[in-house]
Amino acid sequence: MTELPGTEFEFVVIGGGAVGCGVAYSLAKSGKADILLIDRADDVGTVTTSQGAGLAGQMRSSVERTKLAMHSVQTFRELQAHAAVEPDWKEVGSLRLALSDEVVAQFEALKGVADHCGLESAMIHIAEAKERWPPMDFSEVKAVLWCPSDGYMLPKSVASSYRHECERMGVQFVTSTSVDTIEIEDGYVTGVGTDRGKLRCRYAINAAGAHAYHIGQLAGLELPIVPVRHEYFVTVDWDGLDPQFPCFRVPDLTLYGRVADGGMLLGGWEPAALHTDPRQFPLGAKAPPIEPDWNVLGSFEDKMAQLFPAVRGSEKSRVGKGWPTFTPDGQFIIGESSRVPGFVMAGGCNAHGISGSGGIGQLLVESLSDEPSSSYLEGLSPDRFTETEWDWAEATSRARAVYETYYGIET
Template identity: 30%
Template sequence: MFPASANIIIIGGGVLGASAAFQLAKDGHQDIVLLDRGPLASGTTPFAAGQTAYLSVSPDRLPLTTYCLDFLENFADRTGYPIHFNQHGSLRIALTEAYLPELEAHQVAADQLGHELKFLTPEEAKELVPTLDVPDAKGIIFIARDGYVEPKSIAIGYASAARDLGVTIQTHTKVSNIEVTEGKVKAVHTNRGKIQTNHIVVAAGAWTRQLTQRFGLDMQVVPVRHQAYVTAPLVDVVPRQPIVRLIEPQIYVRPEAGGLLVGGYGYRPVSFDMDEFPNRFEISALEPDLIYYSRLHDAATTYFPALRQATVVHERRGLPTITPDAKYLVSKVTEIKGLIIAAGCQVGGIQSSPAIGRMVADLISGQDYFGLLSAFAADRFESVYSDAQLRDQCETVYGNLYLQPH
């Protein structure tokens, strides 16, 4: 039976919305409904690389990133649902001396936490990743606790745990409007009926900006196309090899089903207005940018020569949401009481989902677990961007993600 009312409605059953549902239910909130326009985890979530990079060089963010790491390491204990966390570490590689200070800042962060971080020679790195060829790299660090997960399993795990705690999940339910009366949310209108509510969490991924524009808001977040590809099995790929992140060319490479998954930033950033797509559009139908793939592949073969002869067997692409300052958007909305936005994953929604879900719950529960909610508030932007300026700025942010200190 379709509900007529709920205390909390979450719009979006991807990894952020599902995490928020779980965290809210874990906090003891009741009468929660999670809505998704398609099946659960059917937006950008299943096309993610699922990689973690917890060792932030910003001291104030370390509690947030280490919370996410601990959550993923203990996902089954926290939710009751196991995931496969391939925790084989990561290599972060500076090809020029300009980025050595960033590697050294990671060393400081690791020392502060008492975690393992090693500087490696190019030869030592090649022992871990036989297909890697960076003989002239200026600096290479190995971060032992990084890894990657199957992204859809995370969202399904959150949703399953939320359901066990009493959350109602309604899929194939498209939100057409949010009813606001006297500055307060009143109801959500869907293709299946109207639901009265006290709180609405918009975690609608690529559709967040367009959905909130319908009731006069201008959220500073846009979807930008991100692409990766997977090769057929390669002889020298080691199943337990670490993720490789090359800073200057902004490329990441990790093992996938015996081959390599290759992705990168800055090869032709393009943002989108979701209202320009057909009404029934889904992320799985997103057209590829062949120029992007060509540039990415050409750059990657410089450091992974085996890719020159590799066969591409699968393409991945999605529309992660980007903000003008490369920070999450997790916030109440001062203009509308009861409305919360959870967006701006910065192409890191899987790894940041535990913390984003936690912060959404904090906004309703009246807490601030990390003490960072003000940094992610919707009203933090001093500049008012036109639509064209916002898209241009977010494309620039996306196109330089690896070049900014993490």
């Protein structure tokens, strides 16, 4: 068994998905040292992250969330330009298609926020959209919102790219190692226990994805982090689909997609979400296995046929599936617990943990600085759950509702 790379660190990051790797990268870039990232898998980015569709969309309904996404895109751009291991970032832009007046109004509001943030976007003519995505049928489309700096990446490559850059900056990584205790003395975190022995640290950062609930419990914190099933399929390759076509989102149909492996990747948000209760599986076990649900995937296909008839009955090459985590208010959980100083959260990603990873890392660094936090960052604190009363049934139902209304509209 490989030795642990030391016994004392300033920061131990628990979990090496996009979020943990993005956090380690931001810490190192901000000049922090003595950082160790631990993952129980044999490599980084192999769990939920490897299943992600990889879309990064920056147009969000609030200024703070938009800026977070813009910071992430800036990070992917930087990695793509300078890192020895590329994140396979493709800045192809994105098209949002409105099929109803309600969504046209939503696009206008999104554009207002983007303008405020200095994010370039435009309502474009259907003819221009058709030029950007020629095989799509735009005849039912009422408006198109274009964001040229959106794009997609390969999620596993992003984690590898972060890791490579982190190691260059001195961060250490240890894989095939499980964290099984959080050591606390006089109320403060003093270290973590692993299946290879104990380590002392000042900060234990919980980026354990679908196991973030369990790691929180090790510190005595009950956090409503609800894994909700999410899926997409990829068709076999087709002539005429170009990887440079923009990503697309169709809020009225609750669908998103892009070109992948020469075919179409099509994902969506189903109206009746399926969650798993993290209290029902232990830290030492994986989250429950997911079989492709062809009723749900088939409904994505049926809906998309309205805009892209060839998808109906198409042969599929693979299915992406996993348990991204949702919170009752749809917001990330980022920052140090005031109840257990030294215990820091980076979880509850609400299915944008890959695209959000750069911004999440930046906010986490900010949360640990001596500067006063913004009200947005304060609102992401784990304290909003640990210092208030809530119950699981209500929290789960709200987290599911966040999933079911992902594009801000009821279906």
